[in-house]
Amino acid sequence: MIPILKNWELVLQIAVTDFKLRYQNSVLGFVWTLLEPLLMMTIMWFVFSRVVRVQIPNYQLFLLLGLIMWQFFSRGTSQGLNAVTRRANILSKINIPRRVIVFASCLTNLISFGMDIVVFLAMMIVFGVPFRLHLLVCIPLFLLEFFLIYSVSLVLAPLNLRYRDFGNVWGILLRAGFYMSPILYSMDFVPENLRFWYLCNPVSRLIHATRVWIFPEASSVDHHFWILLVTAVVVYAVGTWLFKRMEPKFGDYL
Numbered sequence: 036m037i038p039i040l041k042n043w044e045l046v047l048q049i050a051v052t053d054f055k056l057r058y059q060n061s062v063l064g065f066v067w068t069l070l071e072p073l074l075m076m077t078i079m080w081f082v083f084s085r086v087v088r089v090q091i092p093n094y095q096l097f098l099l100l101g102l103i104m105w106q107f108f109s110r111g112t113s114q115g116l117n118a119v120t121r122r123a124n125i126l127s128k129i130n131i132p133r134r135v136i137v138f139a140s141c142l143t144n145l146i147s148f149g150m151d152i153v154v155f156l157a158m159m160i161v162f163g164v165p166f167r168l169h170l171l172v173c174i175p176l177f178l179l180e181f182f183l184i185y186s187v188s189l190v191l192a193p194l195n196l197r198y199r200d201f202g203n204v205w206g207i208l209l210r211a212g213f214y215m216s217p218i219l220y221s222m223d224f225v226p227e228n229l230r231f232w233y234l235c236n237p238v239s240r241l242i243h244a245t246r247v248w249i250f251p252e253a254s255s256v257d258h259h260f261w262i263l264l265v266t267a268v269v270v271y272a273v274g275t276w277l278f279k280r281m282e283p284k285f286g287d288y289l
Contacts, residue, residue, distance in 0.1 A: 042131060042132065042135045045131065045135060045139075046135055046138055046139045046142060047139075047142070049135075049136070049139035049140075049143075050139045050140075050142035050143045050145075050146065051143075051146075053139070053140065053143040054143050054146050054147070072099060072102050072103050072106065072151055072154065072155075075102050091220075091221055092250065093162060093164055093250060095158070095162060096155070096158060096159060096162060096164060096249075096250070097221075097246065097250055098218075098219065099155055099158060100155060100242075100245060100246060100249065101216075101217065101218035101219070101242050101246070102218060103148070103151045103152065103154075103155060104180065104238070104241060104242045104245060105213060105216060105218050105238065105242065106148075106151070107144065107148045107151070107180060107181075107184070108180060108183070108184055108238050108241075109209050109212075109213070110144050110147070111140075111141050111144035111145075111148075111181075111184035111188070112184055112187050112188055112191060112205070112209075113202075113205070113206070113209070114140045114141070114143065114144055114188075115137050115140050115141055115144075115184065115185070115187070115188025115189075115191060115192055116188065116191040116192060116195045116201070116202055116205055117140075117192075117195065117202065118136050118137045118139075118140035118188065118192055119133055119136055119137065119192045119193070119195075119196050119285065120195065120196055120199075122136045133192075133278070133282055133285060134189065134278060137185070137188050137189060137192050137278075138185060140188070141181065141184050141185045141188055144184065145181055148177070148181075152177070167249075169248055170248070170249060172248050173245050173248055173249065176241060176244055176245050176248075176263075177245075179241065179263060179264065179267055180238075180241050182267050182271065183237055183238075183241070183266075183267045183270060185271075186267060186270040186271035186273075186274045187270060187274065188274070189271070189274025189275060189277065189278045190270070190273060190274040190277055190278075191205060192278070193277060193278055193281035193282070193285070194277075196281075196285060197281065197284075212236065212238065215233070215236065215239075216233075216236060216238055216239040216242060217233065217239055217242060217243055218242065221246075222234075222239075222243050234262075237263060237266045237267065237270075240262065240263050240266075241263060244260060244263065
């Protein structure tokens with residue numbers, strides 16, 4: 036993390052520039068960041084609440100939170116995966132630590148996630164769900180998910196640079212992960228003999244842990260926060276090792 040702290044102004048500049056460029060040719064601009072989870076929530080809510088008839092209190096918000104947290108991970112790792120290849124021109128001209136580029140990409144995604152959370156809080160007011168003091172506990176969970184996204188990106192970025200088909204593989208894994216995570220349903224819907232395997236996915240555990248704090252009546256399954264923390268640290272250690280090992284050859288791959 037030291038290279039990032041030393042280049043903090045550059046990290047912030049890249050993150051803000053990327054966020055602006057993402058929506059510069061769009062009529063609605065960054066409003067799409069706000070509309071996307073709401074539109075997805077509306078469609079999924081209609082299908083699973085009205086057709087499948089899933090019985091979960093405050094299901095609209097329950098679903099919206101799951102979608103926002105999954106998109107945070109999906110969008111963040113997809114951007115982190117392409118961070119180095121997308122900035123090839125800059126890296127060939129400026130001598131900066133490559134990890135700075137990956138972190139800046141994740142920070143751009145954090146800005147979008149922050150806007151999504153504002154939308155979620157506004158929807159809590161609309162649906163009359165009271166704010167509880169333990170909502171503040173969700174802040175460390177959000178930061179932990181950001182740390183996990185950065186850690187996974189450290190693994191994905193060099194692999195995608197070396198093997199360009201890796202992006203397609205990750206896209207398939209993300210699509211599978213969406214349906215294998217408790218986004219559309221509660222962990223209580225998962226059979227007990229399968230819960231261990233579901234919770235091996237740290238994103239599933241993060242979504243479940245956040246929902247437990249916001250909607251304690253929605254699930255009785257324990258989330259074991261310490262497992263989340265250990266998993267994120269292990270992924271970070273592996274990602275840092277892999278990134279450092281492959282970084283000297285980035286020039287050849289670019």
